[in-house]
Amino acid sequence: MHLIEQRQHFEANKHIYESARLVFRGVEGFDVYNPSVPFEWRGKRYIYGRVERRHEWARSWVRLFSESGPDEWTVVPDTMIYQLEDPYISVIGKQLVLGGTHVRYSQGKLDTFYGYFYKGHDLNDLFYFTTGPDKMKDIRLVELQDGRIGVFSRPRGEDVRQAFGSESLVGFTIIDSLSDLSPGVIENAPYIRGLFQADEWGGCNQAYWLQSGKIGVIGHICYAQGGTSTYMNMAFVLDPQTNQFSDLTIIGTRACYPDGPAKQAHLTDCAFTAGIEMRPDGKANLYSGIGDTEAARIVIDYPFEKEGAIVTKHIPYLPLP
Numbered sequence: 001m002h003l004i005e006q007r008q009h010f011e012a013n014k015h016i017y018e019s020a021r022l023v024f025r026g027v028e029g030f031d032v033y034n035p036s037v038p039f040e041w042r043g044k045r046y047i048y049g050r051v052e053r054r055h056e057w058a059r060s061w062v063r064l065f066s067e068s069g070p071d072e073w074t075v076v077p078d079t080m081i082y083q084l085e086d087p088y089i090s091v092i093g094k095q096l097v098l099g100g101t102h103v104r105y106s107q108g109k110l111d112t113f114y115g116y117f118y119k120g121h122d123l124n125d126l127f128y129f130t131t132g133p134d135k136m137k138d139i140r141l142v143e144l145q146d147g148r149i150g151v152f153s154r155p156r157g158e159d160v161r162q163a164f165g166s167e168s169l170v171g172f173t174i175i176d177s178l179s180d181l182s183p184g185v186i187e188n189a190p191y192i193r194g195l196f197q198a199d200e201w202g203g204c205n206q207a208y209w210l211q212s213g214k215i216g217v218i219g220h221i222c223y224a225q226g227g228t229s230t231y232m233n234m235a236f237v238l239d240p241q242t243n244q245f246s247d248l249t250i251i252g253t254r255a256c257y258p259d260g261p262a263k264q265a266h267l268t269d270c271a272f273t274a275g276i277e278m279r280p281d282g283k284a285n286l287y288s289g290i291g292d293t294e295a296a297r298i299v300i301d302y303p304f305e306k307e308g309a310i311v312t313k314h315i316p317y318l319p320l321p
Contacts, residue, residue: 022072026075030051031051034085035050037277048064063076080124088205090206112135151186171191204218211308217236218303233253234251253271260296271288
């Protein structure tokens with residue numbers, strides 16, 4: 001089934017139980033969008049957000065916000081400000097790992113971009129430890145049951161289109177420790193074949209180790225039509241032993257979230273996935289950036305029911321050092 005038909009089927013049969021915009025305090029005059037998933041540290045809930053003026057793309061920062069009310073987050077003063085885009089977090093070996101995209105300019109023009117990675121036991125003292133491959137976004141990590149680390153890559157470009165038809169691919173490999181994470185390891189991750197059809201693209205945004213021994217992936221899947229770039233929330237299951245995927249499904253579209261502005265006209269149909277967190281009622285909060293201007297949350301059915309529960313905590317928790 002073509003992706004547009006999959007979308008139509010989803011929107012005709014969707015179950016969205018709640019939809020709410022996230023409010024960010026303390027950064028008046030700036031948009032906050034494309035956040036990480038919320039996480040817990042020392043008994044408080046936090047989220048990282050991309051902070052940017054509406055008319056700019058060349059100057060993005062990632063800042064830390066603490067929960068100050070229902071769907072309300074307030075900037076944490078006197079904490080590190082990262083010159084990154086689109087933050088994401090994972091807990092690896094009892095350390096918080098923060099990643100994001102660093103964009104490099106030369107004489108005011110885009111030169112390249114790559115992932116930066118920081119780790120540590122203290123939110124006020126994360127330190128940079130490695131960089132991803134040139135021109136690759138959406139690198140994600142997940143701790144496996146035996147303590148090893150699953151690594152998702154996302155090559156994209158004309159060479160990928162020529163070879164595979166789709167605009168991007170997703171790769172997956174396993175490393176023994178964070179010290180093994182390098183541009184070469186990420187770039188050479190074996191591809192997960194068949195995720196995207198002609199002219200589609202997407203990637204992994206957050207990954208979860210499941211009771212079945214497989215990995216649940218929450219990601220984005222995209223296509224362009226009539227001058228609009230459509231970004232949708234999707235989920236699939238990966239068998240780390242075979243690198244085969246199953247059950248790819250759309251779990252959210254822009255129409256599921258509250259109405260709001262877009263940074264540019266071609267982003268009016270954009271819901272850029274952050275990830276999910278489980279709720280006491282067994283459903284899941286799904287977080288996204290919307291329109292490259294805001295962030296929001298919807299409540300959906302847990303997408304990995306057939307594979308059992310998430311083994312690692314749904315809200316990543318960083319223990320006291």
